[in-house]
Amino acid sequence: NxxxxxxxxxxxxxxxxxxxxxxxxSGGIASxxxxxxxxxxxxxxxxxxxxxxxxxxxxxxxxxGSIDSSSNSASLTIxxxxxxxxxxxxxxxxxxSSWVFGGGTTLTxx
Amino acid sequence: xxxxxxxxxxxxRPGGSLRLSCAASGFTFxxxxxSWVRQVPGKGLEWVSGINWHGGDTDYADSVKGxxxxxxxxxxxxxxxxMNSLTAADTALYYCARVDSGRFDPWGQGTLVTVSS
Numbered sequence: 001n002x003x004x005x006x007x008x009x010x011x012x013x014x015x016x017x018x019x020x021x022x023x024x025x026s027g028g029i030a031s032x033x034x035x036x037x038x039x040x041x042x043x044x045x046x047x048x049x050x051x052x053x054x055x056x057x058x059x060x061x062x063x064x065g066s067i068d069s070s071s072n073s074a075s076l077t078i079x080x081x082x083x084x085x086x087x088x089x090x091x092x093x094x095x096x097s098s099w100v101f102g103g104g105t106t107l108t109x110x
Numbered sequence: 111x112x113x114x115x116x117x118x119x120x121x122x123r124p125g126g127s128l129r130l131s132c133a134a135s136g137f138t139f140x141x142x143x144x145s146w147v148r149q150v151p152g153k154g155l156e157w158v159s160g161i162n163w164h165g166g167d168t169d170y171a172d173s174v175k176g177x178x179x180x181x182x183x184x185x186x187x188x189x190x191x192x193m194n195s196l197t198a199a200d201t202a203l204y205y206c207a208r209v210d211s212g213r214f215d216p217w218g219q220g221t222l223v224t225v226s227s
Contacts, residue, residue, distance in 0.1 A: 033212045035212065035213040035214070037214070039155075044205060044216075044217040044220060045155065045214070046216070046217070047213050050213040051212060051213075056215070090154065090155050092155075092157075092213075092214070094212065098157070099145065099160065099214075100157065101147075101156065102154075104155070
C-alpha cells in the first residue's frame with residue numbers, strides 16, 4: 001500500500017490564493033484518480049474535486065485540482081480565499097482494492 | 111435528495127461486537143458501490159471497508175481485516191458493518207458513503223462507536 005502526505009496546516013489571508021499538496025509515496029500519482037474533500041467543523045466531508053481536476057456541481061470555480069507526475073503529487077488550489085473556506089481538506093486515491101486518505105490539512109483564513 | 115443515515119453506534123466493551131447500519135434513500139441503491147470510513151474525533155479519515163453494487167466483492171483495511179464484515183441488502187436499501195473483537199483503537203465516528211465516479215459522495219452524518227471498559 002501507499003501513503004498520501006499532506007502538510008499539516010496552511011494559512012493565508014482572504015482574497016489570496018493557497019495551494020495544498022498531496023504527495024504519493026509509491027506508485028504513480030497518475031495511475032489512479034485523486035479526490036479532494038472539504039470538512040468543516042462538526043460536518044461530514046464533501047467533495048470539492050474528483051478525478052484529479054473535476055468540480056462537482058455547486059463547487060465554485062475558485063477550487064481547482066491538478067496532478068504533477070514529476071513530483072508524484074496532486075494539488076488543490078483555492079483562489080480568492082473566503083473565510084468560509086476555512087476547513088480541513090483531505091486528498092484521497094485508490095490502489096489494489098484499497099482506498100487511501102491523506103492525513104488532512106487544516107486551512108486557516110485569517 | 112440523496113441521503114445516507116447511519117445507526118447502531120454506541121458504547122461497547124473491549125472484545126465486544128456491534129453492527130452498524132446505513133439506510134440509503136434518494137437514489138438507486140443497487141447501482142452503486144458503498145463504503146465505510148471512520149474518523150477518530152479530532153483526527154483524520156480512515157477508509158475501513160468497501161462493497162460493490164451486488165455485494166459479491168468486498169475489501170477491507172488491514173486494520174480491520176478478519177474482524178469486520180461489510181454487507182448490503184439491496185431490497186432494503188441498506189448497508190451494514192458487523193464489527194467483532196473490538197478494541198479501543200476502533201473508537202471513532204463511522205461514516206457510510208456512496209462510491210460515485212471514484213469518489214465518496216455523499217457521506218452520512220456518522221454514528222459514534224466507543225470501545226471502553
